[in-house]
Structure formats: structure tokens, C-alpha cells
Amino acid sequence: MRSLALFFFMLCGCAGIGPGALQRTRVSYNETVKATSEQEMLLNIVRLRYGDTPSSLAISNIAAQYEFAGGVGGTPFWQTAGTGAAAMFLPNVSLGGADRPTLSLTPLDDGEFARRLFTPLSLEGVIYLAKTTWPIQTVFRLYLENLNWVPNAQTASGPTPALAPASSDFNEGMKALQLLQQRGDLVFGAETTTEPIGPKVTTIATADLLSATQQGLDVVGADGRWQLQREKRHYHVRINAASLDSAEMQTLQRVFRLKPKTDHFEVTVEETEPFANGATDRIDLETRSLLQALYFVSHGVNVPPEHLSRGLARETKTADGKPYDWSPLLAGLFNVKSTTSDCSANAHVAVEYAGTCFFIDATDHDTRATFALLMELSRLQLSENTRSKAPLLTIPIGR
Numbered sequence: 001m002r003s004l005a006l007f008f009f010m011l012c013g014c015a016g017i018g019p020g021a022l023q024r025t026r027v028s029y030n031e032t033v034k035a036t037s038e039q040e041m042l043l044n045i046v047r048l049r050y051g052d053t054p055s056s057l058a059i060s061n062i063a064a065q066y067e068f069a070g071g072v073g074g075t076p077f078w079q080t081a082g083t084g085a086a087a088m089f090l091p092n093v094s095l096g097g098a099d100r101p102t103l104s105l106t107p108l109d110d111g112e113f114a115r116r117l118f119t120p121l122s123l124e125g126v127i128y129l130a131k132t133t134w135p136i137q138t139v140f141r142l143y144l145e146n147l148n149w150v151p152n153a154q155t156a157s158g159p160t161p162a163l164a165p166a167s168s169d170f171n172e173g174m175k176a177l178q179l180l181q182q183r184g185d186l187v188f189g190a191e192t193t194t195e196p197i198g199p200k201v202t203t204i205a206t207a208d209l210l211s212a213t214q215q216g217l218d219v220v221g222a223d224g225r226w227q228l229q230r231e232k233r234h235y236h237v238r239i240n241a242a243s244l245d246s247a248e249m250q251t252l253q254r255v256f257r258l259k260p261k262t263d264h265f266e267v268t269v270e271e272t273e274p275f276a277n278g279a280t281d282r283i284d285l286e287t288r289s290l291l292q293a294l295y296f297v298s299h300g301v302n303v304p305p306e307h308l309s310r311g312l313a314r315e316t317k318t319a320d321g322k323p324y325d326w327s328p329l330l331a332g333l334f335n336v337k338s339t340t341s342d343c344s345a346n347a348h349v350a351v352e353y354a355g356t357c358f359f360i361d362a363t364d365h366d367t368r369a370t371f372a373l374l375m376e377l378s379r380l381q382l383s384e385n386t387r388s389k390a391p392l393l394t395i396p397i398g399r
Contacts (some may be wrong), residue, residue: 061104082178117291137174145286159291160314164324174253176248185240197228235267299326300334
């Protein structure tokens with residue numbers, strides 16, 4: 001009877017190690033990977049503010065191994081009672097379990113990683129984000145160097161500058177753009193056209209045909225002549241005619257030198273002359289790379305005054321030598337607080353650097369939204385590089 005009860009006990013234990021172990025640990029692993037990824041991102045932003053270099057270590061694989069072992073045995077012995085002896089049996093039970101996860105970590109600090117960090121966001125990427133539910137002013141303030149050559153603190157897209165960035169009305173224009181989009185009076189769109197490439201020819205070799213196909217080009221023939229063509233995506237902004245005289249549209253026209261009474265603007269990337277005068281019917285963008293965006297938001301990190309006085313982080317000065325306040329430039333976009341005391345209770349994400357706790361306040365939803373956007377875009381830009389590399393460091397835990 002005892003053996004039967006023990007058998008069922010061990011059977012239940014084995015069931016707990018299988019599906020039960022997965023139920024207990026899957027969410028825990030998920031939460032830990034998420035938390036450490038966010039901590040790594042925040043740490044890199046803080047590093048950039050201090051003039052340090054970013055570094056990333058991807059978790060490319062988690063292999064969890066669960067083991068359960070049990071056994072039943074007995075030890076015979078003799079017991080004497082009076083003048084007689086009786087054979088006795090002393091039972092013993094052994095139970096054991098183990099959880100041995102193996103983590104594969106992939107360093108990303110190589111040439112390919114650096115290239116992706118420095119690659120500017122494409123026009124397609126900007127338009128896609130502008131059409132999602134992300135606030136358009138968040139996307140544009142984060143990822144645009146300028147719009148129609150109106151600067152968005154361009155010197156802040158790298159290490160902290162010694163002199164304050166040039167002032168502009170860029171943020172004012174972004175607020176007007178946001179209001180127009182929220183009301184549904186401004187819409188981004190796209191259309192595809194074909195354009196010819198090179199002269200028409202009477203013959204075309206098979207090798208040239210294959211090469212054109214590999215490059216995404218079409219070969220079109222008519223009247224015995226052939227010509228290469230390619231599709232080109234054109235982007236534009238349309239304005240509701242009823243809002244052309246609104247205060248927000250007037251602000252956009254003034255800040256970005258747009259033609260008045262115009263309800264259609266072509267969207268381009270670096271096709272407008274930098275010092276052109278007069279109004280334009282084009283919205284010309286210069287986009288930032290992921291690294292430039294991270295440098296830009298790093299100026300929202302609140303560096304302790306003692307670190308500035310010791311020169312651990314550079315302090316930007318105005319033209320008259322006074323300390324420059326970055327907070328108005330990044331208001332409603334990104335802010336990282338710092339404290340020398342425990343900040344875990346109020347923190348959405350927190351890391352320690354230079355003996356100080358840097359954290360994003362759990363109630364700061366604007367910063368949290370910007371941080372989430374940076375996290376997602378970093379995954380998109382860097383994930384392909386992560387998948388293409390074998391893990392260089394594997395750590396078995398618990399052995």
C-alpha cells in the first residue's frame with residue numbers, strides 16, 4: 001500500500017516537472033528578457049549622455065532543461081526479540097529535481113551592428129510610422145534632423161555639444177502638424193509610378209535580362225525595341241481644403257515655408273536646396289539613424305550636478321556662457337530622472353551608472369511611449385543582424 005502511494009506521488013511530481021514547469025517558468029523568462037532588454041536600452045542612452053560607447057548583448061537562445069528523479073528502496077536488517085531474531089525491512093525514498101537553463105548570448109558590437117546603427121531611417125519607414133497610431137510629432141521630433149531645412153536641434157544628434165543648438169520653431173510646427181492629423185485634416189499617402197531607365201534597344205541578352213530581374217527592374221518591349229523600367233514610390237501629404245485657413249495650417253506655412261492655399265505636398269528626402277528662398281509645395285525631410293535618435297534623447301537624461309562639476313558629463317553652454325537647459329527642447333518627448341537613493345518603487349525602467357540610479361518614471365507616459373518606440377525600432381533594425389550570427393557565448397546555469 002505504501003509503495004502504491006509513493007508511486008502516485010512520484011507520478012504527480014513528474015507531471016509537475018513537464019507542463020507544470022512550463023506554466024511556472026515561461027512567463028518568468030519572458031518578463032526577465034523584456035526587463036533586461038529595456039534596461040540595456042536605457043543604459044546605452046545614459047552611456048551616450050556621458051560620452052561613453054553603447055554596447056549590446058543579444059539573447060539569441062534559451063534552452064531550459066527540467067529533470068526529475070525518484071527512487072524507492074529498502075535496507076534489510078535483523079532485529080532480535082528475546083531469544084529469537086526476525087528479518088526486518090527499512091524503506092527509503094529519494095526524490096530530486098533540477099532546472100538547468102542554458103542561455104546563448106550574442107555580442108552585437110561588430111561592423112554590421114555599427115552600420116545598422118548609423119543607417120538613417122528610410123522615407124518609407126517615416127511615412128509608415130506617421131500613418132500608425134504613434135503621435136506624428138513624436139515620430140518627427142525623434143527621427144527628423146530637419147524639415148524643409150528648419151533644424152530639429154541637429155547638433156544634438158551626436159555627443160553632447162559644447163554650445164547650445166540653434167533655436168528654431170520646429171517643435172511649434174510639430175504641434176500644429178499633430179493637431180491637424182488628430183482632426184483628420186492631414187493624411188499621408190503614396191502612389192506607385194514607373195519610370196524608364198536608359199535608352200531603348202533592339203536586342204537584349206539573357207544575362208542582362210536576369211541581372212535586371214535581380215535588381216527589381218522590368219523589361220518592357222514594344223515595336224521590336226526594349227527598355228528597362230522600374231517602379232518608384234511617391235509619397236505625399238493631403239490637406240483638407242476646409243482647414244487651409246486654420247491657425248494650425250498657418251503655423252505650418254510660416255514655420256516650414258509652405259505655399260499658402262495648397263492642399264497637396266510631395267514628401268521627399270534631401271531633394272530641396274538648403275538655402276532656397278520662397279514658399280514650396282514640397283515637404284523635404286532629412287532623417288536620423290537609430291544612433292542619432294538615441295544621442296538626441298540622451299539629452300533628456302538628468303545628470304546630477306556633482307557629475308557635471310566633476311566633468312563626468314559635458315555641460316552644454318549658451319552663447320553667453322550660461323548652462324543650457326535641454327528640458328524645453330525634449331518636453332513631452334523624453335525625460336530620465338536620477339537619484340542616489342533607491343528608485344525601484346517609482347521606476348518603469350531603472351539602471352545604475354556612475355553610482356547613480358537613472359530611471360524612467362512609471363507615471364511619465366510620454367517618455368514611456370518614446371522609449372517603447374525606440375525599443376521596437378531597434379528590434380526591427382538590429383534583429384536581422386542578430387539572427388545571422390551564431391552565439392559566441394553560452395552559459396549553462398546550475399551546473
